[in-house]
Amino acid sequence: MSTDRNIAVEFKNVTKAFGEKRVLNDVSFHVEQGQALCLLGRSGTGKSVTLKIIMALMRPDLGEVWVDRDNVVGLGERGLSTVRRKLGYLFQDAALFDSLTLYENLALPLQRLTKKSKSQIDDMTLQVLAEVGLSTDGAKYPSALSGGMRKRAGLARALVLEPKILLADEPSSGLDRITASEIDELLLRRKREHGTSLIVVTHDVHGARRIADRVAVLDKGNLVAFGSVEEVTQSGNDIARRLITE
Amino acid sequence: MHWLGRVFEFVGKVGIFSVRVLVDAVQPPFELAQLARQLAEVGNKSVALIVVSGFALGAVMTLHTRNTLVTFGATAMIPAVQALSFFIEIGPLVAALLLAGRVGSGIGAVLANMRASEQIDAIESLSIDSFKFLVIPRVLACVIALPLLTLFMDFSGLLGGFLSEVLASHIAPELYINRAFNNLQWSNFIAPTVKTTVFGFIIGSVSSYFGYTTDKGAQGVKEAATNSVVISSLLIILADVLLIKCIFFLFPDSAI
Numbered sequence: 001m002s003t004d005r006n007i008a009v010e011f012k013n014v015t016k017a018f019g020e021k022r023v024l025n026d027v028s029f030h031v032e033q034g035q036a037l038c039l040l041g042r043s044g045t046g047k048s049v050t051l052k053i054i055m056a057l058m059r060p061d062l063g064e065v066w067v068d069r070d071n072v073v074g075l076g077e078r079g080l081s082t083v084r085r086k087l088g089y090l091f092q093d094a095a096l097f098d099s100l101t102l103y104e105n106l107a108l109p110l111q112r113l114t115k116k117s118k119s120q121i122d123d124m125t126l127q128v129l130a131e132v133g134l135s136t137d138g139a140k141y142p143s144a145l146s147g148g149m150r151k152r153a154g155l156a157r158a159l160v161l162e163p164k165i166l167l168a169d170e171p172s173s174g175l176d177r178i179t180a181s182e183i184d185e186l187l188l189r190r191k192r193e194h195g196t197s198l199i200v201v202t203h204d205v206h207g208a209r210r211i212a213d214r215v216a217v218l219d220k221g222n223l224v225a226f227g228s229v230e231e232v233t234q235s236g237n238d239i240a241r242r243l244i245t246e
Numbered sequence: 247m248h249w250l251g252r253v254f255e256f257v258g259k260v261g262i263f264s265v266r267v268l269v270d271a272v273q274p275p276f277e278l279a280q281l282a283r284q285l286a287e288v289g290n291k292s293v294a295l296i297v298v299s300g301f302a303l304g305a306v307m308t309l310h311t312r313n314t315l316v317t318f319g320a321t322a323m324i325p326a327v328q329a330l331s332f333f334i335e336i337g338p339l340v341a342a343l344l345l346a347g348r349v350g351s352g353i354g355a356v357l358a359n360m361r362a363s364e365q366i367d368a369i370e371s372l373s374i375d376s377f378k379f380l381v382i383p384r385v386l387a388c389v390i391a392l393p394l395l396t397l398f399m400d401f402s403g404l405l406g407g408f409l410s411e412v413l414a415s416h417i418a419p420e421l422y423i424n425r426a427f428n429n430l431q432w433s434n435f436i437a438p439t440v441k442t443t444v445f446g447f448i449i450g451s452v453s454s455y456f457g458y459t460t461d462k463g464a465q466g467v468k469e470a471a472t473n474s475v476v477i478s479s480l481l482i483i484l485a486d487v488l489l490i491k492c493i494f495f496l497f498p499d500s501a502i
Contacts, residue, residue, distance in 0.1 A: 057367050081373040095368035098359075109372045157368075 094154030304406025357457025
């Protein structure tokens with residue numbers, strides 16, 4: 001059991017395979033509370049799977065996954081529900097609900113998971129929308145939002161329950177440099193002002209250098225480097241060095 | 247024989263999925279807001295299609311029946327034939343097949359798209375049971391809406407037949423209604439209408455199965471939409487055969 005109170009998320013010897021293909025092979029790492037970890041790696045190396053395992057959307061074949069003080073592997077629905085309340089998840093394409101307006105997308109988890117009054121939900125929703133710069137877009141449907149707006153909306157939904165840990169799957173993919181930088185700034189502000197732990201899957205080295213306290217590099221399912229940006233830069237692993245410097 | 251194994255595998259998976267629907271449907275929390283939304287989607291938006299189709303079908307059927315019955319001098323039987331055929335078989339079956347086409351494909355495509363775009367994962371990540379949130383309201387909406395839509399189909403078919411008959415023989419409305427309902431028993435009306443709840447369950451659960459369980463991305467959306475309609479329609483017709491035997495067993499008087 002993970003007894004260190006400063007650990008927000010810990011992977012212990014996690015293995016996951018889809019049929020014959022092993023996407024994670026005996027992977028271990030941890031993220032301290034209030035710290036940011038960036039997961040780097042080439043496409044198809046198990047980065048998104050790592051996030052989904054933390055959120056218990058997938059189960060590992062072997063190993064332990066600790067979120068705060070709970071091992072999510074083997075938890076029942078009720079236990080998972082408690083753990084998931086501590087987590088926020090920004091999906092790669094935001095995964096906003098098409099049939100709901102932006103406001104409804106954000107209000108849904110508050111209505112379902114809290115006992116707040118309608119006026120409190122209104123206040124919280126508008127506050128988060130303002131935080132991501134979408135305060136005037138609450139009535140719009142996701143189809144009416146641009147790529148950058150969708151990312152910010154997805155981030156707003158991930159943050160609306162004020163999670164202790166935020167998982168972000170390629171928050172800057174498909175965005176121009178300026179918009180990507182704005183998203184990075186939102187993540188950083190959340191970490192600074194709320195002490196939120198971040199686990200960010202990214203291909204954006206600039207963003208990773210800016211956000212990360214630590215970097216983990218995955219290659220063919222193996223964790224080939226783990227440490228600060230400087231440590232990974234000086235690592236003996238060629239893939240890790242190239243990913244962080246090129 | 248490899249295909250036979252796949253058929254059994256499919257039947258088993260759909261069976262397990264359907265049992266889960268039945269179990270979850272009676273356990274709280276009940277997604278009433280979602281159910282209301284789906285009832286509007288399944289019911290309200292299908293009424294026009296059902297009424298227009300029923301009306302046209304009723305008119306066409308009367309035209310065909312008249313040509314045949316004239317030969318035997320039995321045109322007075324047209325309203326009774328129309329009412330019996332619509333209430334017993336045409337109304338329930340055609341309403342179910344139309345709903346499978348309009349709603350089944352929609353359910354399959356929407357859920358498959360939600361799966362492909364990670365919306366179902368997003369629901370789970372918010373600690374919401376995606377099965378109860380997405381699947382149960384859709385299945386219940388089909389189960390509740392189809393009997394009501396069948397009534398629309400029955401009566402619009404009768405209306406279409408009446409107008410067709412008025413143009414052909416200037417029959418009085420009272421006489422048409424009297425002849426139509428004279429030979430109709432409650433068992434001819436209630437049992438076939440109630441059996442559409444089973445058709446609704448088939449449409450809802452089969453379509454949801456294809457959409458909810460797909461893992462093929464955009465290709466899965468297309469396949470889910472097509473398979474939902476094809477398999478639902480096929481199962482409705484097969485179930486109809488079994489249900490008719492059950493109705494004859496339970497209500498022997500309804501056998502004509």
